[in-house]
Amino acid sequence: MNDPKITTYRHISGDSPLPYIDCDRCIRKIYARIHQYIGQSAGRCPICNYFVDKIGSRDGSEEDARLLIHAQINLVFELFERNDDEEYLELLRRVEDDCC
Numbered sequence: 001m002n003d004p005k006i007t008t009y010r011h012i013s014g015d016s017p018l019p020y021i022d023c024d025r026c027i028r029k030i031y032a033r034i035h036q037y038i039g040q041s042a043g044r045c046p047i048c049n050y051f052v053d054k055i056g057s058r059d060g061s062e063e064d065a066r067l068l069i070h071a072q073i074n075l076v077f078e079l080f081e082r083n084d085d086e087e088y089l090e091l092l093r094r095v096e097d098d099c100c
Helices: 023-041 046-055 065-071 073-082 086-098
Strands: 008-010 017-019
Touching: 023 046, 023 065, 023 073, 023 086, 046 073, 065 073, 073 086
Parallel strands: none
Antiparallel strands: 008 017
8 A cells, every 4th residue: 555645656657656756856966966077077078078068057947957958868878877876877767767
């Protein structure tokens, strides 16, 4: 039986309820992680340099933040893979499946 305190939704791939994902919060977390890597790169990471131009000082709260992540999803995956960031790779997969 479902716990009434946990908000769930039905995923299109089955009838099992899954924990609710706060897409906007997750997008902001992804933007913050990208900014973290930009700060660490000191100009040596071509992907980070690209994101400096693409997202600038955006924090993921903008109306088109989700669209920008969706449009750049492969580069974001590559950035997280290059940094062995399993936590954010999993978050990005979930965002791609459930939010984009």
